[in-house]
Amino acid sequence: MQPNTPLPRRSFLKRAALAPALMAALPQLVAAANKPETRPQLPPEEATILFQGDSITDAGRDKGRYYPNDASGMGLGYVHHITTHLLGRYPERHYRFYNRGISGNKVFQLADRWADDCLQLRPDTLSILIGVNDYWHTLSHSYKGTAEVYENDYRALLKTTKESLPEVRLIIAEPFYVEGGSAIDGRWAEGLLPYRKAARQIAADFGAVFIPLHSIFEKALEQAPASYWCPDGVHPSLAGSYLMAAAWLEALGVK
Template identity: 35%
Template sequence: MTQQRLVFIGDSITEWGRFEDPLDLGDNYVRIIRDLLAIESPEMFPEIINKGIGGNRISDLAERWQEDVIALNPDWLSISIGINDVWRQLDNPDMEQIYPDQFERIYDQLLKEVKNQTDATIILMEPTIIEEEIHSRGNELLKAYLEATHRLAEKYACILVPTHKAFLDVLATGLDVPLTIDGVHMSSTGNQLMAKTWLETVTLFK
């Protein structure tokens, strides 16, 4: 059987460490997913490609979509985006911002291109969190981007990974183990939670 191809694309949460890694995977949730798939589903183990780049917003994905997604012709495509679209409003408010309507419009076009030009099964991951406080300003701003992600998942029949919900559920327990190192980038625990949520949702390899 021909080996299938799984492409992950996103921002620094997806990229984390991949440019220092000879395998170009990094030290992140993508690597954990790779490791667990190799152990649990060796007969269906896909080729895994990480195309995360730090700082990316949805507009940055659009600029490299043809090369980093369409040209790779993935069988499965997993997208994690939206954190920087909100975070830039907080840490760099003077730059040109991407608000929810523009976020959804660009995202819609990218998904349309995947549907029209490939046979990929699309997996949308909810944006995770901005600060480990359920009602932080970042998490409140993130709600509109989550809603857009949900609408697009329904419109294009994508698999939706409830990453944001998983993080809020853990935060609600009061667990005294950090999920991030700075409110956004994952600790080892956060990466484990992302991978666990992804694997529980995406059953294609089981």
């Protein structure tokens, strides 16, 4: 969809009516994906919040701008939406945000840079979205990894993290695809499923907040097509990034 192309009136009214329903569904979708004891909770009044992942998290950030709360260093994706919301909503809190997502990364590549890009920053809250490349690159880059490798590497990474930072609060976002995107074919439904299941189980085992992004985008498709939310099915649009941020904030009980 071209951003400046006007919608037909009927289509516009339909989307306008569905928008509140989509936002209203977020609390139920997030709650259903988490244990009852995983209660929404803001980071403490003085906190370091770190985002880790692949290109979805990276979102074109300027890697030379690595200081906290630097606008260019946040990228143009969901991390930007989250940080601007929290910094604007809670000026009395002392939040330090870092984005260390790197395009193309898989779990083992996070591990390769974890000491510098995570542990030395000593985050109080650590948010990770990783997994789509662990599957996608088996289709397009001759990568030989499997869902079992993904799960084992992910667990090892979090074990190392908890040993170094026992009080860190973990947020694990579900790897996802959006049906109808240009990069998505019939292999994805079955192929990504074990990675999604692994991420959910890892979140439960490590007491992490889990953000069910795949279910959220499925719900969003009731309102608008993949071309609106995530044109290639992997990299979200501005609207898709906003939706991801809204889900993340909902998971932390932020209004």
